[in-house]
Amino acid sequence: xxxxxxxxxxxxxxxxVTTGLSGAVGAAPAGSSASAATSPAPLxxxxxxxxxxxxxxESANVTFDDQSVENSSLVVSEANLSAGGxxxxxxxxxxxxxxxxxxxxxTHENLTVNLTTPLSRSQVVIAAPHLDTNDxxxxxFNATQAQQAGAExxxxxxxxxxxxxxxxxxxxxxxxxxxxxxxTTASRVAPTE
Numbered sequence: 171x172x173x174x175x176x177x178x179x180x181x182x183x184x185x186x187v188t189t190g191l192s193g194a195v196g197a198a199p200a201g202s203s204a205s206a207a208t209s210p211a212p213l214x215x216x217x218x219x220x221x222x223x224x225x226x227x228e229s230a231n232v233t234f235d236d237q238s239v240e241n242s243s244l245v246v247s248e249a250n251l252s253a254g255g256x257x258x259x260x261x262x263x264x265x266x267x268x269x270x271x272x273x274x275x276x277t278h279e280n281l282t283v284n285l286t287t288p289l290s291r292s293q294v295v296i297a298a299p300h301l302d303t304n305d306x307x308x309x310x311f312n313a314t315q316a317q318q319a320g321a322e323x324x325x326x327x328x329x330x331x332x333x334x335x336x337x338x339x340x341x342x343x344x345x346x347x348x349x350x351x352x353x354t355t356a357s358r359v360a361p362t363e
Contacts, residue, residue, distance in 0.1 A: 266286070
């Protein structure tokens with residue numbers, strides 16, 4: 171798993187823990203660290219995250235690139251959903267920012283996600299493919315319902331990797347004329363006498 175894929179999975183796992191969904195879809199592995207978050211490299215994954223849930227024969231991948239908000243929407247570069255579903259965009263705090271309409275099984279490119287919750291500042295955003303677990307072709311995601319015993323099909327859960335973490339991709343989204351804050355510090359040279 172690439173560093174960006176690991177970072178994406180970690181961010182999404184933290185997102186799930188803070189929303190209370192972690193009990194339904196798995197928790198972050200012990201010993202994980204978020205040290206990749208300080209990398210000066212772009213946050214968008216340059217490769218896709220692909221894993222299968224072999225018991226349900228479900229697999230997905232998603233590619234989400236750094237970008238600027240255009241007309242209150244974002245573009246997910248590519249998604250492949252073996253069982254169909256949606257691509258959902260989340261803020262780091264777990265807020266659903268928007269989702270695609272229902273997608274048939276297969277590969278989809280340049281997916282527009284209209285933001286139902288606008289971004290007020292530049293930030294890291296997460297794209298995650300979700301299943302249509304209740305087969306109604308309407309995105310239904312409720313962390314509370316996902317936690318209830320016997321309600322596993324009451325919410326459209328994310329596709330999961332073999333390790334139990336959601337398949338996801340992260341990108342840095344710029345709002346307006348803001349630019350990405352540098353994660354490196356300039357070194358100072360002491361004056362010579």
